[in-house]
Amino acid sequence: MSLKNSIEAILFVASRPLTIKQLAGILETEETEVSDAVDALLSEYNVRQGGVQILRHGKELQFVTAAECGAVVQTFLKAETSGELTRPALETLSIIAYRGPIMKSDLEKIRGVNCSLILRNLMMRGLVIAEEDKRRLVTYYAVSSDFVRHLGLTSIQDLPEYISLHNPEVVERLLAEDNEQQPANEAAEHVT
Amino acid sequence: MSLKNSIEAILFVASRPLTIKQLAGILETEETEVSDAVDALLSEYNVRQGGVQILRHGKELQFVTAAECGAVVQTFLKAETSGELTRPALETLSIIAYRGPIMKSDLEKIRGVNCSLILRNLMMRGLVIAEEDKRRLVTYYAVSSDFVRHLGLTSIQDLPEYISLHNPEVVERLLAEDNEQQPANEAAEHVT
């Protein structure tokens, strides 16, 4: 494992600029060695002139997209958080609207698939908010008040058929069933 | 501004897997052109063998750190180690990883048990994804990009013994050889 590659990997996943001193600390290596490796890495990226570059600003280093790609990146970021929702996103939103506040695990039981990315997107769009129950260390998801207002409602309970759709028997049974098997999640898997 | 650089920049900021179709949509370019540019990009990263690589799984592409840097990055991110897997989960994942995309019925033929529950469970955990072939009205199951990432691979085909465990004809031949070593046995006629 080369030092240069490790530096590259850490700079890539870091969501903030890092200094050579910090990198040396993380990698438990001498600063001079890190500095040399960083120089080599920067010159590689300089020669390549790709869509991703490493920016050196004072002592700080950070991965950035190339300036020439700025417009395209903006378009992408905007598209990601505007326009129509995908079907999976709509499903997730409808479950949160009628069942919320709901835990991620219950949401996933109802949908049958992992919902992490969709939840992140719905939150970025301000449609869903996360509420932490600090005593129980659980996060609940609910639709935002902005979204309720956008729907023209004064309360989420004013949604059509709210009472009958809020806790349909089949959903109750599904969630209860799984909770029984909770101590050993294997139990559910043993069946197969 | 090259298409290749734009793709690279978008994949970098996306921080989730994107398909060629999605990229083509964002870049307003033909899919074939995007596909060619992606191939060029992938081969560059392949040759370079740096700390950052591009994972390609099915139709999805995603920037990831190199597996060799896994330990360093994990410490830096204070990330948790990959979760536990039960035996049925492992068995199912192994078949899907090597033979996927695979239909449920074929999976059940190998495992000899109904796999509905375990598939649902693995999908909820984000380890397996379902893809519908709308023309043929069949659902295929494949492991997720996330699972490939956790294996430290940038392509599922890099799994050990992938060819022999993926290709049924070769597997069949192996079985025949296996049986030849056991003279008392009537040779296996065909692999189900």
Added chain:
Amino acid sequence: MYKFKLERFEGPLDLLLQLIEHNELTITDVSLASVTEQYLEYLDKNSDLRPEELADFLVVAARLLLLKSRVLLPQLFIEDEEAEAGVDLTSQLVLYRLYVAAGMKLYKQYRSPLTCFARERAPRSTVISFSPPPSLAVDHLGNIFAVIIAELESFVRPAPELISRTISLQERIRAMRTLISSAHQLDFRQILADAKTRVEVIVSFLALLELVKQRHVLVTQDKDTDIILITHYEESYVTQE
């Protein structure tokens, strides 16, 4: 006889594989036939298996019995029937074992620190700005949720058909054993009379063959009427050997 320690098995093939490995056998038709009794014994002792689980175990039980009878009475079976009945259990088990072994390696790789990490988006770059989907109407949400609920219905409710089928199959195997060991003489047609499916006919027939093999019963066929009669095997017959 060594009592095979009964654990929870992941499925019928897992049970078979462990029986084979426990007896230090290689996977062949002959070795599978030889663990048939231990397999059935496990099923007998685990009456708490869920119907969904039991169905899978019973299907393999039927295939095992068929395979065993083929090993014992090869003249009764022609190639076509074997393929039709899907008795190639041996190949399936070899294939299954390949993936179980691969799974063990996969697990090591999955848990090893050699992991590729994706980039998490920087928290501060995720500025939340309210952007609702333009064409979402208020009753749309309810419709979508109603569809989800409808789909759950079929998933959560157990399939009654499967359960009844499983019970009948299990009962048949058990009934055959007790019936034959208690009755003095039986007409095989009686046993087949209320078999509803082809599988049940096969299972009945196989259970019978199994009992013949274990010298519980004697089977005779009348030349003129073709009636198959099942008689309890008398002690005296055994001592004559």
